[in-house]
Amino acid sequence: MAELGSIVEKVRSKNAGPFWLTIDIFCGSAQAFARVRDGVSTDRVAGLFQTEASELKRFDIPSLNVVKFSLPRPQVQGTRADRDMHGASYAALIAELEVN
Amino acid sequence: MTRILIPSGALGLGYDKTALERGIAAKPDLIAIDGGSTDSGPSYLGRGVSKYSRASTKIEWAGLIDAAQRAGCPLVIGTAGTCGADSAVDWLVGITEEILRERGATLRVAILKSGQTEIKAAALAPLHPAPEIDDALLADCTNIVALAGAEQIQAALDTGADIVIAGRTTDTAIIAALPLQRGCHPGGAWHGAKIGECGALCATNPQSGVILVDFDAEGFTVTPLADGAHATPHTVSAHMLYENSDPFILYEPGGHLDVTGAHYDALDDRRVRVTGSQWVPGRYSVKLEGARRVGYQSVLLTLLRDRRYVENAPAWCDDILTKCRAKAEARLGTDAFEIELRIIGRDATLGALENRANGAVELGVMGIVTAQTPELVDEIGKMLNPYLLHHPLTPEEEQPTFAFPFSPAEIERGEIYEFCLNHVLPLEHPMDAFRLEVREIG
DSSP states (O other): EEHHHSHHHHHHHHETTTTTEEEEEEEEEEHHHHHHHSSOHHHHHHHTSOOOGGGOOEEEEETTTTEEEEEEEOTTTTTTTTTTTTTTGGHHHHOOOEOO | OOEEEESSSSTOOOOOOOHHHHHHOOSSSEEEEEEOOOOOOHHHHTOOOSSSSSSHHHHHHHHHHHHHHHHOOOOOEEEEEOOOOHHHHHHHHHHHHHHHHTTOOEEEEEEOOOSSSSSOGGGOEESSSEEEEEEEHHHHHHEEOOOHHHHHHHHHTTTOOOOEEEBBOOOHHHHHHHHHHOOOOHHHHOOOOOOOOGGGGSSGGGOOOOOEEEEEESSSEEEOOOOOOOHHHHHHHHHGTTTTTSSSSOOOOOTEOTTTOOOESSHHHHHHEEEEEEEEEEEOOOEEEEHHHHHEEEEEEEEOOHHHHTTHHHHHHHHHHHHHHHHHHHHHHHEEEEEEEEEEETTTTTTTOOOOOOOSSOEEEEEEEEOOOOHHHHHHHHHHHHHHHHSSSTTTOOOOOOOOSSSHHHEEEEEEEEEEEEEEESSSSGGGGGEEEEEEEE
16 A cells, blocks of 8 residues: 555646636556556545545546546635635645555 | 747746747747636636736736737737736726837737626526526626637737737637637647647746747647747646646637547657647537625634644634624624634644644634624624633633734735636627727827
């Protein structure tokens, strides 16, 4: 087992407009890509965000060694309940996942 | 071939002057720069103002006006003044007047406004996820803008303008407009515009800013111009991921771009050529953004360094919230307010999603008070203040005192806003929701 952040190049989360959050896992190699693709289920990511897997879009992109998730923002950007205007800190939740 | 020079991802972020000189020497057909986005939050659209310094904007904009004059091509800015509201367009027009007066030059300026004042809820179609809306909510918005596409920018260019100052547009429209008008490959035009919209973010050395995109009948070629900046098939194709919920599909007014079949080829160690992108025409509709006032807010900050309080901060906060809320309700005769305490150093960033515990040396407690009037916010903030300064964990102990970094501890944030539209407006004709004006300025 390893922490995902230690086996990939970078995990980035950003707003995709005020209503969506998008997370890009740059795996850096085909081997790391396979570990992330197989070790990070959509259900697990949905669980981190306390939402349903059906709310997530998932893209496994072997040509870039990238796994990408997009989901409606946990809070709409800039609402009173929102804590992170640019959504960049959500990446930490993914980077701290344990993978095989 | 149509050559577009993009100095940086946004006016106000700066650009590499040496690289810009190379761009001018390459004889571009148009210089395009983005003026904003929603990324800094709803306050800018709500107030109709820019997030960037006026002095920085003026210096950079003057530099680009000079660059376009020397290159002999038009200069286009989209989403002027961060939010693209009419007042933000007027702000940049005012800066432009000042620059041209100082230069003693007269130029033709096309001004495209995107502000919407007569929108009805029944005319809009929701995207997912869309807030509930009705006509009352729309009337409540301080600013609603429609995102212009390529057609409205083309109309502005058709006036023979030296400078186009546009309100809210899609990030890509200002780059795609001219190549599309000249018959370049439509998939390539939109795809190249998306790749170029953040300047050199699609290359190595992403903060260097300046890039050239050459559009032709089959696709486009990206050339970063700063020293040490290289575009590779990886950096270019990876840019489709950036701030995009779907890395293969991009919706624009009048259709969508599909890059599933795109090929990325390195021409050399610096330039990338892209072909195979598809434009799929659809119904003509424009996306809307709206912001409305949701109240007033003040923030307080206190710092806990005493170990016992650091360890028991959540219980301490819960107790304060209960007592302060009861006091405010009793003394102010209303329960129409919100008090929130976020523990910085524990879970202030992720809230309920935080799944790690740590042993912090100190914690910040940020109090956030929200209500409908500034007077009520002020009163509640002043009631919360003594709790954050002196509230004991147990009634028996000596009165503690915590660290206030400021006097007064309350920081007024003024009026606060929320984005309240994720909707599209179908249009019969692209100019129906937009207004174009041409002025000789100088």
